[in-house]
Amino acid sequence: MAAAGCGSGAGKSLLRFMKFVGQLKRVPRTGWVYRKVEKPESVSDHMYRMAVMAMLTEDKKLNKDRCIKLALVHDMAECIVGDIAPADNISKEEKHKKENEYEHQSSAEAKFVKELDQCEMILQALEYEELEKRPGRLQDFYDSTAGKFKHPEIVQLVSAIYEERDSNIASQGSSSQL
Numbered sequence: 155m156a157a158a159g160c161g162s163g164a165g166k167s168l169l170r171f172m173k174f175v176g177q178l179k180r181v182p183r184t185g186w187v188y189r190k191v192e193k194p195e196s197v198s199d200h201m202y203r204m205a206v207m208a209m210l211t212e213d214k215k216l217n218k219d220r221c222i223k224l225a226l227v228h229d230m231a232e233c234i235v236g237d238i239a240p241a242d243n244i245s246k247e248e249k250h251k252k253e254n255e256y257e258h259q260s261s262a263e264a265k266f267v268k269e270l271d272q273c274e275m276i277l278q279a280l281e282y283e284e285l286e287k288r289p290g291r292l293q294d295f296y297d298s299t300a301g302k303f304k305h306p307e308i309v310q311l312v313s314a315i316y317e318e319r320d321s322n323i324a325s326q327g328s329s330s331q332l
């Protein structure tokens with residue numbers, strides 16, 4: 155970070171970029187908006203937790219620093235192109251063209267972060283179902299990511315998410331029969 159006061163041009167550019175990044179705090183994640191989730195998380199909320207997930211990986215084959223950085227920037231384009239959801243019916247090619255780089259999945263880190271992207275989303279879906287006390291309501295997020303998790307650490311977390319969600323659904327089922 156440029157020291158305060160040195161080079162007003164550098165300071166102004168940094169300020170402009172920081173305001174640009176700040177917009178991500180105000181871009182709600184479209185998938186939740188479309189499903190009428192109350193107070194949906196922002197794109198930056200989503201990327202923050204992904205960065206924490208990346209920070210916790212114990213996989214020595216991965217460049218952890220690169221994973222954290224990818225997590226923190228992978229949806230940054232959305233403050234320009236918006237948060238494009240499957241329901242928007244924009245082709246993968248068009249979305250990738252807009253979001254580029256990370257979407258090409260060219261490195262082990264990009265593949266790992268793509269799985270984090272989807273894992274963080276189904277974790278958020280579980281949390282919304284629990285907050286709304288409506289287990290099972292957000293099934294399509296699980297359907298669209300089923301079978302897409304390969305990395306052992308992520309498979310472990312996804313299994314725990316499914317276990318908790320299945321228990322929530324079962325409990326709701328048994329309580330509704332009372």
Ligand SMILES: Nc1nc2c(ncn2[C@H]2C[C@H](O)[C@@H](COP(=O)(O)O)O2)c(=O)[nH]1
Binds near residue numbers: 186229
């Ligand atoms: N209703 C659904 N929305 C979905 C699904 N998969 C992704 N999404 C949403 C989540 C985000 O708002 C947006 C794009 O997500 P990225 O992380 O890829 O930028 O689309 C789904 O299966 N159902």
Ligand SMILES: [Mn+2]
Binds near residue numbers: 200228229271
């Ligand atoms: Mn994402």
